[in-house]
Structure formats: structure tokens, C-alpha cells
Amino acid sequence: MGEDSGEFGESTKINHKMENVEREEEIDPESNPLNEPLLKRNRTLSSNPLALVGEKVSYIESLDYEINENDLFKHDWRSRSRVQVLQYIFLKWLLAFLVGLLTGIIATLINLAVENIAGYKLLAVLKYIHKERYLTGFLYFTGINFVLTFVAAILCVCFAPTAAGPGIPEIKAYLNGVDTPNMFGATTLIVKIIGSIGAVSAGLDLGKEGPLVHIGSCIASLLGQGGPDNYRIKWRWLRYFNNDRDRRDLITCGSSSGVCAAFRAPVGGVLFALEEVATWWRSALLWRTFFSTAVVVVVLRAFIEICHTGKCGLFGEGGLIMFDVSNVTVRYHVMDIVLVVVIGIIGGVLGSLYNHVLHKVLRLYNLINHLAVALFTSMCEYGLPFLAKCTPCDPSLPESTCPTNGRSGNFKQFNCPPGYYNDLATLLLTTNDDAVRNIFSTNTPQEYQPLSLVIFFVLYCILGLITFGIAVPSGLFLPIILMGSGYGRLLGIYMGPHTNIDQGLFAVLGAASLMAGSMRMTVSLCVIFLELTNNLLLLPITMIVLLIAKTVGDSFNPSIYEIILHLKGLPFMDANPEPWMRNLTVGELVDVKPSVVTLHGVEKVAKIVDVLKNTTHNAFPVMDDGVVPPVVGQANGGTELHGLILRAHLIQALKKKWFLKERRRTEEWEVREKFTWVELAEREGSIEEVAVTSEEMEMFVDLHPLTNTTPFTVLESMSVAKAMILFRQVGLRHLLVVPKYQASGVSPVIGILTRQDLLAHNILTVFPHLAISKGREKRN
């Protein structure tokens, strides 16, 4: 197939003898294709195009969530004793426990660090202000923030670019079957922890929630593989977890633990993973995930109890319990529903607007420097409070409550005389967690002036848009909560005379509506807010707000995570096929691909080396010619499809020099002497590492025992919509297309479909006429 010659990397000699070339998603990024293939793919993607880190380009690999049922696996399966199975189950639970335990401990340490660093910083600044040394205070404040941001950014840029950003889109892609390189390593974990502490302490408009999800997933992945890449524990039993399926389950546990640790919301964490992050889900996993989050909650609770005794510095006042309104009697009337609907609609519109503008901003991100963001944030947080008028304290409040100075709390004195407080400083010159707690505060209808809230809201809109893209670990939750609570409370002030609902609850509902309008989750957000606010009476109105905001938002654009996934070019497979996919068959789809490369059951070494060097595909169908099917009255032989063999296994066979002098089938014991199933589950090595002598080139390899005999197949007449459902539901990497004809001379496999082939975007490049009927409605 001459037109494909440009496909292959310059380093490999192009071999034109090959008749059949199957193409796969992994293509060398250095290659320079001269001829565009018909099916255009995103063959390379930057793992962090948003993080300003030199736009490093790396290529992705698909994960194998399907069980590779070759002879070795089957033997291993049969021979596992009951004790071994119990050991495996015990280890699975032990790992779930450890994921929860470590995530809980690390989350507590991050909270401790942030509260103490930010707390002492703010104390010092307030002291300068109290002495009216405003410039010194400003320089001190900006300087420290600058240093903290710089540390976070330099770590990310130099050591772990993948640690920048929230990490949730990449985790979502991983669980969908797309592996972003270096996403779950030990370096990433450490940089994420330190970077998150730095960025949050610097008072930037970002949260530790998203990073905690990533941290939980990193812990899970590292535990599953027995430690960092270089220092792995080679405990025999842990090696059973070194496969994509078990790691997927562990990372699901890790991400729920992260959400749980961020919001102290165990049920919300499980639901978040279920609704937003995970692609596949089983009820057994629900249970294990729940166990992990239960452990996290117990750890957090234990730390809070210890810190209540005052041993944790400034910690104990905040950090975890973000806003507890359980002591507030929630009152609302049926008429208040109208207001609630209004909040929902505004949340939906603002949320989708936020998504839209953030999308534009991220595309232009090269223009913005992260240190400029730190400077701007510091300037605004320090300078804007001077614009606010001092408000006299409500005389009914005890003197120790208003004004507060020297500790976290409402009614910051800032530059005001005693007995007065600066409402904008209460919101800006504090940690983000405290800001949320202050703006959510209930039974304080006179605390904030509308102008201060307008400034707060506008500032956080701007910060929320420019901060997200900088190269530090950043979460999306907190910026959105801050923005949403601003407009919610503002609405509460204007609607105050007409409603029973407290202004603090307006702020909570505003935050919820903006979250739903931007992130488009419902059930998990509702449970997270339920667990955060600790007030079940809020549930019905929260539900209404969330449903409306999501509906309104969905009518404008996709969720923020989908936008980021798309921006990053991750080949994420959607849950529902596009309507036009029903009008295309997989046969038509494979027709525009080059035909497949197949191998014989017993294949010459030279052919295998040739195929491995000259193609970049990860799987090859294995066939036997001249087999007589066991059908009565059948005379002439046919072709038998034996299964699918992975590139990694071919390389292992070459590396271990499992060669035969003559063309023959091997016995079962022969292969078991050379290979174990656990070894095969690891996918390492490349063809460049293999040295084969010219003598060996003439020998043979029996591929039968290494072949997965149970690949999933579809008829060529299958619609792409159904094939996609199969692909996603079962968690495939390769899907074989078999002919609907049965006749001699027809190949038993007419094509292989991979993730990239089934992506709507890629199909539309080849079949643009289908786009005519393309609409937003997905009808499955």
C-alpha cells in the first residue's frame, strides 16, 4: 500500500513487501506523514497544552480493560487455588483501605500547611495595616504570594508538568481507557502536594479540591503497582494488580477518596466518581469505593478531634468543615420556589457563559503569565478592600465577634477604626475557605454592602478565568463556589424583603447553581452540598436549583470537563452515540482504512520482526489457513480466525527467544516453561530493544498460546452507533470486524476498529456528508 509509506518513522526502514497494513492510534510523534490518510486522527496530543510548559507533545496509549484470554491466562485461572483467590480479594480490600487512609492523611497535612502558612501571612499583614504601614503590608503580602506561586509553578514546570491543572479531565480519560503519560507517578504526586499547598496559600483563586482528586488517584495507582517506577516492591501478590483492569478500579477508589477528603462528603465522593469521573461501574466497585471514603472520613474526623485541642497551630478553625448551617432553621414557602427557579436559571446561564469564556481564554493562554496572575491577585485582594466603606458593627453582636482581628472569622477590622469592620476585607483578605464560610454566614442580613459584593463577584469572575490556566495545581470547584456565592448573596440582598430565605442560603444556592451550570452534575453535587451544609431541609430546593441550572446550561454548551477534554485532545469516548452514527456501518468505516496486517498461527520470526518494525499497530489477528471446518460434507479447507495477539506479547516472545526450528504447534507445557500470565500482563519493551540473529530470523514462533482467543467481533453490517455502545460498555481496545459473507477466499477479518476510529470527530472528517444530519440531540 504505497500511499502509506510516509506513515512510518524515519528511523525504520520502510518495507514495501507488506501487503496488509493495519493502523492504530499510537503513531510516532516524530513521523512526518507525506500523504494524509483518509481517516484523519489526532495522532499526537500535548499532555498539558494549557499549562504553558513549552507545549511538550507526547503520545497516548489506549488501555486494555478487557481480559486477554490466552492459553496462559486460562491455565493460570484454572490453577489458582482458593487460598490464592482469597489472598487476592483480601489485598484488593487492603489496597482500598490504604488508598483511603493515605488520602485522608495527605489531605489533612495539606489543610494544616495551608491554614498555617496563609494564616500567619495574613496575621502579619493585618498587623502592618493596624499600624497603618500600608505599603509595607502590601509589599509583604505580594512578596510572599509571589514566592509561594513561584515555588508551585517552578516545581510544576521543571519536574511534573502533568501536575498542573485540576487533573480531573485526565483521570476521566484514564477511566475511559486513555492513558496520559506520567499522570500518576510519584513525582507528580509530590509536586501536586507541594504545588497545591503553595498555590492555595498564595491566595490565588483556585482550590485544593481538584488536586486532591488527582492526589487520591496517584496514591491509588502507586499502591497498585507497588511503589514508584524505580523502587517497586516486587511482592509477588502485588503483581496481580499490575494490569489495567485492577488499576482502573483502584483509581476510581482514589478519585472518590479525593473528593471525599476535599469536601468531607463520603457519599458525595462516591457519587462524584460514579456520575462524573468513571466510565464503567459495577456495584462491587460501588461498595469498595464507599469503603475507601469511609476510611477517609474517619481519618479526617480523628485529625479534627486532635486539632480541637489546639495542637495544630492555626488549624482547627477551618480547612475542612467548610460551611455548616445545621443550626439554622430553614424556612421557605411554596412562593419562594419562583426565586429558586430564578437562581437556577441565572446559574445555568452564567455557568455556560463561564465555560464559553474559559474555553476562549484557555485557547489564548500563551499571552498570560502565571506570575502576572499572582501579582494581579495580590494587588486586588490587598487594594480593593480600601474601596469599601467601614461599616459599624451591629451592637447586638458581642464585642469579641465584631470586629475580628488576629484570627479567622467574619467582620474583619482591616483599616477601620475599632467598632467598625471592612466587609470587603472579610471576603478578600482571607483564605478562600474562610471567604466561602464568611459569605455563607447566616442570620447576618446587614453584613455585606451590595457594592462590596459586586466588587467581589466581578473580581472573582476575572480571577476565575485567568487563574485556571496557569501552571500550578488548581481546582475548579472553589473559584466557581466563590463566584456563585457572590451573585447568590447579591440576589439575596435585593430579594430580602420578598422572601423568607436567609441571605446565607441564597449564597449557598447561588454557588450550587453555578456549579451545576458549569460542571453539569446533579446527584453528586446535591449530595456534596447536603453533606457540606449539614442541613437536610435544604435538599428539595437544592435539587430544583441544580436541575434547572443544568438544563439551562446544557442548552448552550457542554460541561467544563468535556471542554477541557476536547481542548487537550484526549480521545474520550462519549456515553451516547451521535444520531447520524446509525446511518453508517462499520464495514463502510473499515473500507476507508488500510486493510489489516494478519499473522499466521505459526509464523516466521522474520515476518514478525518485519511487521513490528514497520507498523505501529498494537494488535494483529492470528489466522490459520487450510483448516477443514468440522462440518459434514465440507471438503475444501478454509481460513480459521484464531484470535488477536498484542504487540507487547510478540515482543516478549522475541525477547525470550521462544523460537522453533520447524513449523509446528507447541504443547501446553512448553509455553508455561517460558512465560507466566503475570509477566504478560506487563506491557513493556519496544522492538528496538530486541536483537535477533539472521539465523533466528529463519526460525518460527507458535503464536497460538499467546493469542487472545476471545476477541470481541461485529459483523460488517453493524451500525457504528451499536459498535460504539459495545466498545464503551465492554471496555474494549480493539474490535474486530468480520464479514457477513461466508465463502472461500474471504478473509475472516476485514478490519480492526480502535477508539480513534469510533470518535465522532474523526468519522466526520472522512464522511462529512453525515454532519448534515448532525444535531445536538442524542437519542439513545
Add this chain to the structure above:
Amino acid sequence: MGEDSGEFGESTKINHKMENVEREEEIDPESNPLNEPLLKRNRTLSSNPLALVGEKVSYIESLDYEINENDLFKHDWRSRSRVQVLQYIFLKWLLAFLVGLLTGIIATLINLAVENIAGYKLLAVLKYIHKERYLTGFLYFTGINFVLTFVAAILCVCFAPTAAGPGIPEIKAYLNGVDTPNMFGATTLIVKIIGSIGAVSAGLDLGKEGPLVHIGSCIASLLGQGGPDNYRIKWRWLRYFNNDRDRRDLITCGSSSGVCAAFRAPVGGVLFALEEVATWWRSALLWRTFFSTAVVVVVLRAFIEICHTGKCGLFGEGGLIMFDVSNVTVRYHVMDIVLVVVIGIIGGVLGSLYNHVLHKVLRLYNLINHLAVALFTSMCEYGLPFLAKCTPCDPSLPESTCPTNGRSGNFKQFNCPPGYYNDLATLLLTTNDDAVRNIFSTNTPQEYQPLSLVIFFVLYCILGLITFGIAVPSGLFLPIILMGSGYGRLLGIYMGPHTNIDQGLFAVLGAASLMAGSMRMTVSLCVIFLELTNNLLLLPITMIVLLIAKTVGDSFNPSIYEIILHLKGLPFMDANPEPWMRNLTVGELVDVKPSVVTLHGVEKVAKIVDVLKNTTHNAFPVMDDGVVPPVVGQANGGTELHGLILRAHLIQALKKKWFLKERRRTEEWEVREKFTWVELAEREGSIEEVAVTSEEMEMFVDLHPLTNTTPFTVLESMSVAKAMILFRQVGLRHLLVVPKYQASGVSPVIGILTRQDLLAHNILTVFPHLAISKGREKRN
């Protein structure tokens, strides 16, 4: 195939000309098989073997959750305008809204009725006791209970046997793809409502929770099909919902609404459907289900507000808000975890014991008469309180609180002198909801004597076992809660000196642990208890209790719903394949079945009539012979697999007399003149209704446009485990097995697998040697 001759009903003439006979799960129950087939199936099943209703035998049908992509569907799909699609989406949401609204209203009405009937009954009884007319009181009490039970039972037996029992196992089976006849009809709905009111008011040991789930599902199903079978609204748009897929989604909404209405737990309801009831789940459905439960909660709240003004008779005191402990400060220490673990372990052991004994009791159920149960219950509830000693009221309580008389509440006076109360009467001579509320009451450490609690616990153990099987609508939740709270509180009394945990919370934890030990849910139970108790501080210990109880219970036996499903013989497909299924290929499985019956693309009418009359299969592969595949260098023709045609569509073709004089392919417009996609989605009619003249018998039918061209297929070398995952994940009814050989003379289809073929039990009857490796561990 001679050995199959006995398979066919006596009413049809046996035609031995048929070479290929495919067998399917639906087999005439009147048939009398002379020769046992190799693969033995549960070919008949009693829809309610537990309900003592003459053991009526009915046969089940599998549901088609897959999209039947024939030419008509494709045309319909392409031609739907944007407006039509929006109309469909709007209607989907409108139906979800109506499901929530109607479920909420009916639940409120049931609560109103139960509280008033039971309330006035108890008031009258207490009046007799106050006058020391004990015998009259007993006769009055027993008489009314007897009448109420009788009404409930007679309605179930005569009009709707499917209304007996909780209904949850059947709903679970429906969502898995098994249709139990008459499960979701209008009669069932009405009988369930009235029967539930009667049985609960009669003070039987059963709850309205399970029946409410069934009621919600009935409402959903009836709304989806536009009304009861005889009086359907033939609104054109509603007909788009008359297919198995949309009805499945609606019934999922209905079952969550039911749980929500039972416990006033919207999130719990959604999770219950997700964790326990549903087999397939999509995040779009999560959202719609959540919308339904939100509507239910709003309706319930509105009614409670109305009833607070006293317009609802005795309602307003109870019924819905079962136990609110939000005002209690929950205190526990790390050391209390040990106690919590103990509760969990006991709950797990007791729960699995309950499952075990209930299983035995249900098998022996013919011996027990439901009226005897009513009598026994009345006797115990009335008589046992006389065994309890009168306890003096705590003088610190206000006089209006202790003793109570003439209304629901703690400290029932019963036969005691003023200033004293009878603790057993407080628990027994009241509605079940009130009993739960009383035993959960907090800050009342001295209220119950250990002996009374022992009596209470033992009594409800007995009642819980014998009541479940009687022919009235009954739920499992409440009996288990009553039992669990009994032992929990008992434990609380003995552990009182060693712990901070309140006795009421012990009762709550006991109930939770027994639920988890018997029903084996975790996340949904946790959320339901969270929403019931309205106290988030309980969450961590509830989680621990639930996890332990479930783990302990799982090590003994399956969950109670699985046991009932198995008892009823419903072919439920498990989520995980058995380990030994990896050692069997689908090729081996279809080998022991008779070979498939295939049809030609253009088939003679006589052949179609013959096949329909002489087989009971529901789908036939359609093939074309002598087709030349479009492969270069291919000379001789082969066989082409065109797809799969359903029995219902063949019958429609015969009914509409869509016959051709000559053997030819039709044009696309020809079929559209005769059929619409909506008509084809309805599966009605049988071959007996079709009259074909002998002249017509010689004519032809073009099956191509009616054939589903996109059936799912597997290679014959596929393992049964993977085939089962595919079957369940995609929601199939038929799975074609295609050969791995490619040669002339080989049929493109070598078998069809249905639900029955993939059930572990059925496979083991044919391959008993596989059972050797059978263990409880499922490793997928």
C-alpha cells in the same frame, strides 16, 4: 430433528420437513415434552409461587432492550424532524414529572388512609382497655384486623395475584430483561394500593415501602403505554414510548420514586434504584430519576404542610417522617467503634440467618394460611403487653407526655394505672411506623425493660418470617427495621454503662445492620438512613455498621432479593459471570442445542407459516444464498447473513398480507406503504390469528426490509463469560454465534444464544463437570 417432535404444542401440526430447529425460552406451558432436551430450561415459571394463589403457572417473555435497526427504523430515524425529536424529549421529561407527581400523591393518600384507619381502630381498643373490658377490646381488635387482612387478601387472590408480595424482585427482573405477565397493569395497581392500606392498617408485620416501589413502577408503565390495556390513549406521540427501552427507563424512574415516597429520601431513592434494582444505567437516566424523586419530595412536603393545619384526621403525627433525630447531639468516641463493629457483625449474622430461615419458610409456605397469620398477629399484639410490668413514669417528664393515651406517642398507658405506662404496649399496640419511632426515641434510657424488648424482638422474628409469604402486598423493609431495632436497643441497654452512644441510636444502628445483613445494600441504605434520621454525624458509624454487616452476611448466603428471584424461577442474569464460565466457549454451548432455523431473504409464505407454527422461537436469522462477496478474485458465490427477524414482525407481514407474486427484492417505498416503525415496535398477535389461503401460501415475502441488520454476534471461540458480559451490558435478547472458519458451505450462523442459555444453572445441567471448579468467588 426427530427428538424435538414432542416440543411443540398439541394444537399445531408437527411438520417433520423442518431441518433446522432453533429453540427459544418461550415454550408453551401446556406442552408435554416427551424427550428431555439436552439443555434443560426452566421453561415455565409461576409468577407468584409464594402467594398461595393456586400456584398459577404462567410463562415469561424476554424483553428487547436493543434497538431493532431494520430499514423502517432507519428511515424513521432519518426522517424525524428536529421538532419531533424535541417533542419526544419534552414528553420524556413530562412523563418523569407525572410519575413523580402521581407516586407522591398516591403515597400520601395511602399514608392518610393507614394512619386514620389504624389510628381510630387503636383509639377504640384503648378505650375498651381503659374501661377494663379486655375481651371486648380483644374481639374488636382481632375482628377489625381480620376484616382488613381478608379484604387485602381476597383482592389479591381474585383480581391480581401479582400484587401480592413486595414486587421488588419482579421489578428487578423486568429491568434485567424478564417480563413477568400482568405485573404492571391497572388492576395490579389498584389492588396493590387497596391491599397495602388494608394489610398495613391491620397491624401485620409488613410495610408499605416495597409496595410503594411497585406502585411507582405500575404508574410509570401505565403512563408510558398511555393507560390501561383496554382504554389506551392513542395519542400519536405516546406511541413512541411503547417500546421496551423507553418503558425500562420509565420503570426505573417509577421505582426510585416509590422508594423516595416510602422514606422521603430522594437521593436514597435514586441510589436504591441504581444499586439494587436497575441492571443498566446511564447518567442521563440518573438525572431524570433524580427529577422524579425531586417532584415526589415536593409533593410530600406540600401535603405535610397542609396536614399540619389538622385537616387530615390523625395524619400529620406520623406516616412519613419516620424518625428524626436531628435534634440529638450524637456523641461517640473512637472506642465506641468496637461496639459499632459488634453491632455490624451481629447484624450480618442475623440478616443472613433471616434470609436462610425465610427461604426455608417460603418453601413450606403452603402450610400456612394468611388468615391464621392475621389472627396470630392480633393475638400477640393484644395479648403480650399484659405480660409486661407497668413502669412508673419518669417524674421529670411533663404529665402530658407520660403516659400517653388517645394519641400516638411514647409511654402508652394501656392497662396501667395513671402515672404508669406499659412499655410493651408502646411497641406493639400501635402502627408499625409509630413502633419504629418509639423504639428509636432518644434520651429515654429507662423507657424499655430488657424483658419487653426480648419479647418484642422474638415476636417480630416470628412474624417477620411467617408474614412475608401471605397473599397481600407486603414490604420487607419495615419487618427488618423492627427486628433490627429490637436487638439494637437491647444491646444498647446492656452496653449503656460503657458507651456514650444513646440507646435510640443503638436501635437505629441495629436496624441498619440487619437491613445490610439481609438486603446487602450499602450506599443506598446509608443514604436512606441519613435522610431518615436527618443527622449527618451518624454517617461514619452507619457506614461502618453497613459495611461489616454486608461483609459478614455475604460470607453466608446471597441477598434476600436474590433468594426470592431464585425461588420464583425468574431467569435473572447476574452481573458477574461464574469463574468456570471462562473454561467454556459459546461454540460448545450451541453444539448441545438443536441447530438454528434460518429463513431466506425472500421467503415463501408456506415456509414462514410452517416455521412459525412449528417452532416457538422468537427470532430467525435471515440469509441469502449465492451472493458473490465484493472481494477481488472471488468467483464462486457464498452465503450472506442479512440479519435477524423477529417472530412478531413475521406475523405482522402475514397479517398485512405483504405478499409478492414472484421472488424479488422490494423497493424501499413499498414497505413504507404497508408498515410504520411504531407499529412494528408493538409485539402483539400470534400465528393462530393469521389466515392464509392456499393460493397465498405459494407467494413470497421479502424479509429484507423487516430484518434487523445489526444483530450482535460473537465468534464460536468466545468464552461464555465474555458472551455473558456482552449480553448483559448491551441488554440483548438474542446473540448470534458466528463461525471462526471462513469457507464455502459453512453456515454464517451456527447458533443463537438467549438469556436461558447463559444462566449458570442451565449450563451446569448440561456440563456438570464444570461445577467442580465452581466456587462462590466471582472474580470479574
